[in-house]
Amino acid sequence: MRTHTTRRLLAALAVVSTLTLTATACGSDASDGGGAAGGPKDVNAALEKGGKVTVWAWEPTLKKVAEDFEKKYPNVDIELVNAGTGDKQYTALQNAIAAGSGAPDVAQVEYYALGQFAIGKSVEDLAPYGAERYGTTFTPGPWNAVTQDKAIHALPMDSGPMAFFYNKKVFDKHHIAVPTTWDEYVQAARTLHKADPKIFITNDTGDAGATTSLIWQAGGHPYKTDGTDVTIDFTDEGTQKYTATWQKLLDEKLLAPVSSWSDAWYKGLADGSIATLSIGAWMPANLTSGVASASGDWRVAPLPQWTKGDKASAENGGSSLAVPKAAKNKELAYAFTEFATTGAGATTRVAQGAFPATRADLESKAFLDTKFPYFGGQQANQIFAESARNVAPDWTYLPYQVYANSIFNDTVGKAYVTPTKLTDGLKAWQDASVKYGSDQGFTVNK
Template sequence: MRKTFAGALAAALLMTTAACSGDDTGSGASTADPNEKVALTYWSWAPNMDKVVEGWNASHPNIQVTVNKQDGGDPAVAKLLTAIKAGSGAPDIMQAEYQKIPTLVAADAVADIAKETGDLKAKFPESAWNAVTLGGEAVYGVPQDSGPMMFFYRSDVFDKAGVQVPKTWDEYAEVARKIHKANPKQYLGTFSSNDPGWFAGLSQQAGASWWGVQGDSWTVAINDANTKKVADYWGGLVQEGVIDNKPMYTPEWNAALNDGTQVGWLGAVWGPGVLEGNAASTKGKWNTALLPNWDAAAPANGNWGGSATSVTSQSKHKAQAAEFVKWLNTDPAALKALAGTANVYPAANDATGVALTQPPAFFSNQPDFYALAAEAGKITKPFTYGPNVNVAYSAYNDAFGKAAEGKKAAGFGAALDTIQQATVGDLKNAGFTVAG
């Protein structure tokens, strides 16, 4: 199965999806029998998703969906894979992080719903659609939410220091130096050794794609030149001491946001909720900008996070489940509910116009927040994930944890080599063929 999956993925990556009109239904779309009454289960970790689903249940009496709240990330995947292997207990519908989809496809845990959903490609950013199709024609879910990266900064600190918002990474480094020199307790950012998804997004912006397929083999390029450039950049700033070296999402990091010693954050579009939850007293002092670029003349961006809604391979009601999945992620009322009730950033291109008309409460001082988010979401550099993301991410935590603690620039590049070796070794041990 592993070799077959690699070959299928290779074919998908080399195939060009047919041009589409953007209609909800395609010529090959299949629909559910409107007279059949079915009950579907949906595993999701998004908050208040049961309230979002109420809109569907009210208008679809024959297809009722029950939400079962789950833990996100690896626990959700492990639970689903256990149910799939047992042959029972799996839900009909599953919220799946983009980086986990190759793992779920390899395990035959999610279904291809291309015929059921029709042609939806034009309704989503290219990067999000690539994540659910693996670059081909099979559709393993519909994009639900995305995480284009953005730069959050304390505007009051910038004004006091007399610095401008950096548009390039060279400018970011200069601003970091000036702010830290003016107040040695203040840092523009931190290198986070416990957030591999954050670093993957920064690497994607630089042009990296850590996994790929060559024929019937996987390729792994975690220590390629693009990612090395990112690692060397952050290693240099950590060694210089002008940014912090402590992980994010810790009590120490939260305190730094509150007391004004952490005055910038390279986050994602969902960042306002994090800032409001961890530093509510600083409301009104933050502004948002696009991520700095390596080349201002050729802007690019990366994703940090995001998930799809997939139909599992064991669902007995594939057509009805796919009909719900399509509604959840394209219907204007559903998009409004996702944004306003579930507090996620919908991936659909139409979301900005129909659901994201007011800035997040924490950024009420910035009415153009979602216009910036839409610009940030124009991600053109695809990033392919492999079937052993968990191994690579675990190796990242270990290797970069040591590098950040050591505060030596050379250690950051060496960390990438360690992650590369661990990822390749695991693929080979699992029976995959690895090129190179």
Template sequence: MKFTKRAVALVGAMIMLAPLVACGSGSSSSSSTGTTSITVWSWDSTVPLTVAAFEKANPNIKVKVTNAGTNKDEYTALNNAMSAGKGAPDIAQIEYYALPQYVIGGDLENLSSLGASSYKSFYTPGTWSSVNINGGVYALPMDSGPMALFYNKEVFDKAGITSAPTTWDEYYQDAKKIRAIGSYITSDTGDAGFFDSMTWQAGATPFATSKDGKTVTIDLTSDAGVKKWVSYWQKMISEGLIDTKTAGWSDDWNKSLGDGSIASLLTGAWMPNDLLSGAPEASGKWRVALMPTWTSGSTANSENGGSSLAVIKSSDDAKVKAAYKFVQYVTHNSAGIKTRVDAGAFPSDTKTLASSDFLDKTTLTDSNGKTNEYFGGQEYNKVLAQAASDVVTGYKFLPFEVYARNVFADDAGAAFTGKSITLSQGIAAWQANLKKYAESQGYTVK
């Protein structure tokens, strides 16, 4: 398995950020019966649901899905396995933001030669552009996270807001109305993924990597889109209009979503089932709307989250071909996609997004298998499908984005929780950190 000096350095950084996860498939390419065994690392709960049907259709391929922990845990384990030259899986779930570092490290198979380059029209523009790097297709999209506004209609009604804001100016005015009744319009304690999504929607392009992978551009302090968002969000922070104390995904956060203390979320389209499980007491109160935009009539949107399935580079052709077959089944086969979407995954393919079964849906299914009209009978997927089609392409992630997101709070967090610095100062510190780190890894920085 190919491994680069740059990836070795990344391993050291990642070890400090997350605990080690034992790794290693140890499976041989094939048995005496001609069966090929492949291993998959994925924290997504819907991927294992596809295995039985795939194996039935492909009896000569056996699939073992291993949950290597959270995304950070998996990346640490993956980096360590690659460093050791053994123990890596045949397939790995890799989020779109993390994909470039493995492509530039030379660790992934280019799927173009296997036919993936012809799939462009099958996927949404945002997800397809995320797996196309330096002219190659290095993974296939397994889900997506177009941004949307999820809001508590009961709280908005109480504040005298009759419709969801369509511009950021309206959002600011609504934030003041909601704060006046004791709630916050949203929360943010310093989330790097959220920052990327919001600056992306604002038209920012602060990062770039040369095709040879040797030069990176880091321009957070003068990029017009970044400055636009930072200035706006600083106003929200300074005026106390957002909750900067309650950490996302904490018990207190879920409680606040349930009781209306936090009245809306700007997040990815994968959120519906998380709302149902985290704040079930708010069932029927929430609705979904398109993201506010910077100018009236604009449709510009961005992504937040979403993952791909990548085939790890190997000299074993049988493994590569078998792995690609499974990746295709999960991400490109209609039955595989339906299995995952029915279990709560948000689709990345245009066919599902346009289907009446998906668009007409008004209910969610809870962990007990019961249907729930969490969004008050709204056909919420129609909004989310539109959000997916509105994603603008062209935003690039750093080839060490995993590191970048992990240190964001170290540099910019004080602008939220302690307010001892401005967000602009925090972003400048983050840029300096990223520049220093990039240079330490051998990159030329522009």
């Protein structure tokens, strides 16, 4: 196996695709990924013949998976390439597809970005390779994200069901109960900030992914897609629940004006001035490595609810592995994709800290009973697993969500730094997204 990093000057991403991320395909369970599909496109002969498979991905857990795959199939060489993270890789992939050369055999694609490659038919439908048998292998959120009718555009690699991370040391010091509703969350924010003006309930300078995830949890459906017909409406009931609550936090200056992943963010998480995070279940590894000094201070709880007694959750992050139409070794590419996302490959990645998209790993006793020293010995995976089971259904991303997210701070972001109201910022985001979609040939809000 060879690994290397490709760095390029990337042109602006041309978005020419769409996907409705709401349908669920069906199939029988399977657990032995890697060359046993037995579908119309049997990959066994390709594995025996061998060859090279180029994989574009930034996920570090794939290194061990690639080594295991090569050991099992010695005639196959897996070449891992880091072509950039997220949008940078998507730009490189789009450019390679447009140029007709240089595309990988397998590409890591986040769920929110998959649609742009699906509508342009630039990724393989994996159903003919036998992927439909994994319909019950994966949890609903990730599986819904990669399927459309009977087409399977990728296989889920991981997931990001949300949870509530809080600094127990800070909460105990100020006698704050863990909030179970967002109204209680606002009150906790007020109490903490009044007790110590240096403490903020959380940080937020405007983040598209966090915003859409909380709207999702609130039952919002601002995006609807039917072929090339797109509807964008940030006045729906779920979105209004979110904006009403978040506007209070903005008006009362209860959110730390600190960007996530910055040095100031890590410092705030370490010293307790940022007291909570509502984020994906992949966060523990980042706390352990980036905020080591606060080990033992933090705990995990379910997300606060918009309606008392509910258990709704949402996804925040997560990626799939897709096979581009331009792949040179499609059968081998599918074999590696299957191996890396199911069975032993998935378990190997979970053992390295990836959060599972597979039911078997998510429900395993070893996973559920894992104690996290960072969280004072808490069995946090039980909370994450429950969140995965309660992800609100039927969420849809825009077919050009990558572009929409790129203009979030130019529109909604103004509500964080000016008197602009959050509802007005979302309206500006909606208008800009409508114009862009119409310019790209979609029928938007008509």
